[in-house]
Amino acid sequence: xxxxxxxxxxxxxxxxxxxxxxxxxxxxxxxxxxxxxxxxxxxxxxxxxxxxxxxxxxxxxxxxxxxxxxxxxxxxxxxxxxxxxxxxxxxxxxxxxxxxxxxxxxxxxxxxxxxxxxxxxxxxxxxxxxxxxxxxxxxxxxxxxxxxxxxxxxxxxxxxxxxxxxxxxxxxxxxxxxxxxxxxxxxxxxxxxxxxxxxxxx
Numbered sequence: 001x002x003x004x005x006x007x008x009x010x011x012x013x014x015x016x017x018x019x020x021x022x023x024x025x026x027x028x029x030x031x032x033x034x035x036x037x038x039x040x041x042x043x044x045x046x047x048x049x050x051x052x053x054x055x056x057x058x059x060x061x062x063x064x065x066x067x068x069x070x071x072x073x074x075x076x077x078x079x080x081x082x083x084x085x086x087x088x089x090x091x092x093x094x095x096x097x098x099x100x101x102x103x104x105x106x107x108x109x110x111x112x113x114x115x116x117x118x119x120x121x122x123x124x125x126x127x128x129x130x131x132x133x134x135x136x137x138x139x140x141x142x143x144x145x146x147x148x149x150x151x152x153x154x155x156x157x158x159x160x161x162x163x164x165x166x167x168x169x170x171x172x173x174x175x176x177x178x179x180x181x182x183x184x185x186x187x188x189x190x191x192x193x194x195x196x197x198x199x200x201x202x
Contacts, residue, residue: 001159004151006166007033013167013181014174022151033170038147040165044157045075045140048193052156054078056134061125065104067118073139073146074117082134083112083119090121090131158192161185 001009007022010033019030045053053075059068077083083090090109099113099122107123109131125131140157143149155162168181 001154002151003034003037003148003153003155006037006155006159006162009163010037010166010170013163014170023148024151032173033166034148036166036169036173037162039169040162041140041155041157042138042146044161044165044189045136045138045146047189048196049078049136050157051196051199053136053138053140054134055137056132059119059125059131059133061127061129061131063106063124063127065120065124067115067120070117070119070133070135071137073137073144075136075138077114078134078136083109084132085109085125085130161188161192164188 004019004022007030008018010016011018011030014033016029016033019025019027019033022030022034025031025034044050055071057071077092081089083092085108088108090112092112092114094111094113099111102111102122105123106126108129109121109123109125111122112131113120113122119133121131138146140146140155141148142154142156164181164185168178168185171178171181
């Protein structure tokens with residue numbers, strides 16, 4: 001489904017006329033629908049490690065004790081062996097006291113430290129050496145961000161969940177009873193995450 005087709009499904013559920021456009025639509029009701037859709041998508045992306053949001057990046061050493069920038073849209077590391085060198089895991093989870101007790105040296109990284117959207121290593125990698133980082137992006141939209149940029153954009157997470165999540169949010173914003181819709185959303189989220197774990201995608 002596209003952003004516009006998702007919006008039309010939401011509008012059916014909340015009894016609004018079907019819009020001809022979404023992203024450029026300035027009517028208050030449709031701005032509210034778009035906001036509800038984006039809020040729903042952001043929550044859905046945050047609550048599960050969706051296969052469609054998994055990505056990798058390669059950090060190339062500089063031969064200096066640098067903090068390396070992670071890609072735009074970085075949300076969190078994947079579970080398990082998220083940071084590795086030639087297939088060997090690099091361990092995280094050191095306390096600040098443990099990290100700052102280490103004396104900087106060049107070599108094959110054994111530990112990493114995340115700070116906001118940067119990562120650093122001990123030992124730090126030699127110039128040209130590679131470290132593989134597997135992560136989850138918050139960019140759930142096909143346009144590459146976490147907002148709808150075009151009516152034709154699609155989502156990298158289950159669109160049916162976005163519909164359900166947007167419906168209860170819109171109803172809540174209007175002061176209407178949304179308990180049934182919230183329960184449906186939570187049940188569907190449980191189902192879709194189970195499907196995704198089994199490799200069935202969205």
